[in-house]
Amino acid sequence: MFKLKLWGTRGSIPTPYTPEEVESRIRDLFHRFFARKHHALEDVEPFLHELQRHEFGGWGGNTACVEVKAGDTQLIIDAGSGLKGLLPELMKGPLGRGQGEVHFYFTHFHWDHIIGLPFFTPLYIPGNKIHLHAVQKDLPAMMKTLFQKPFFPVPLESLGATIVYHELEPRKPVTVGAQGGLTLTPYLLDHPDPCWGYRLDYQGKSAAYCVDTEGTRISELLLGDDLPMYQHLDLMIFDSQYTIEEAIQKMNWGHAAAAIGIDLALREHIRKVAFVHHDPMASDQKIADAEKQAREYYHFEIKALSKSGVKAPHVDWFFAREGDEFSL
Ligand SMILES: [Zn+2]
Ligand SMILES: [Zn+2]
Structure with missing residues (x-):
């Protein structure tokens, strides 16, 4: 599983x-x-x-949080406000009794990826072990800043649970969980502050979490050491905050249009793409319109490929909504 x-x-x-x-x-x-x-x-x-x-x-209003389950192993990528939805389920298990362990992997520390942490109840229950993983060396400093006045009344030293920090090495795979089998590898994305996406491999299936990214490096040459993030994926979760026009206007803002993910998927034969990180300023209709624009772009690309004699792979892609679940 x-x-x-x-x-x-x-x-x-x-x-x-x-x-x-x-x-x-x-x-x-x-x-x-x-x-x-x-x-x-x-x-x-x-x-x-x-x-x-x-x-x-609608598409959902909570920010970045992804739960990954592989066999008996569970991990959480990013701790945005979406973490609140997962909390009741976790509290029913050992974490609710002060006997649990949980592993968070952070892409970066922008607010929308960490805002769920102060309200993560298992942090306040003695006996729990909370593992925090990131490539960024300032992970402990970020926690100290987050859990202090005037941002939050409870200082880091007063949390009941034990916090264990883990520094990941860029592009170096780590095995996750006691059972083994699940491998996680951080690769660099294109964002104003360094942001690390994750490739996950489990029993021959693979997924990648590519949020937040502008996708400024698309060619194999520019991606260089980060190219393996995108190769032979069963699922890619990709940034689609903007329409194509907005992505051009908002260059260097750190987010992509779905067209970028579609290009990557077609070239790298990615089977499924879930587009996320929807613009908070966009209405449901505007997001639906952006999906329609991406659909037109996809068909245009498919036609262009077949005209040039290349058999285009079928990519199952869509704008994902909160609560969507994928079994690989
Ligand atoms: Zn960000
Ligand atoms: Zn973000």
């Missing part, structure tokens, strides 16, 4: 719906329900099934 679950798909800042947005969505759904000549209670479920998922529930 090799599974990844997205607990947060929003970029930069948690983005809950406003009451006005919920109201407008409910009104719109009622209108559409009756416009289709539905009128009975038993029509509700089939009607909701007919909708695209984002029309019903």
Whole structure:
């Protein structure tokens, strides 16, 4: 069993719906329900099934957090506000009783990737061991800053759990978990502060978490030592904060358009791509429009490849939403 679950798909800042947005969505759904000549209670479920998922529930408002399970091994990549969703499940296990261990792997320390940490209850329960892994050497300093006034009332020294820091080496694979089998390798992404994506390999299946990245290095030559991150992947989770136009306007802001991930996927024969880190300023419709733009780009690229005599691989890609889970 090799599974990844997205607990947060929003970029930069948690983005809950406003009451006005919920109201407008409910009104719109009622209108559409009756416009289709539905009128009975038993029509509700089939009607909701007919909708695209984002029309019903949106894309999610929580920031970066991915749960990875491989056999008996579990780890968490990034601790954005999405971590809150995973918390109840973890608290039912040994972490709730002060007998647990958990491993976090951080890409970088921008707020949207760490904001869930101060509210992670197992940190306050004596007996727990919380392992924190990152390439960045300032991981302990980041924790000290995060857990101090005026940012947070509880200082790091007062946490009940034992915190264990692990410094990862760039591009050096590490074996995760007592059972072995799951390998994790950090590779450099393209972001204003150094940000390390992770490639995960387990029993012949592979996934990569490539968030946050602008994807400024796409060619094999420019990617150089970081190229193996993208090769022969079953799943790539990739940054798609912007439309193509926005990605050009917001050069050096550290985020990509889905078109970049599509190009990588077509060249590297990546089977599935889940696009995340949706723009917090974008409405559901705007994200749907960005997905439509990416769909047009994908078909254009496929046509161009076949015109030049190359058989384009099929890539199963989509804009992912919070709660999406992938079994590899
Ligand atoms: Zn981010
Ligand atoms: Zn960032």
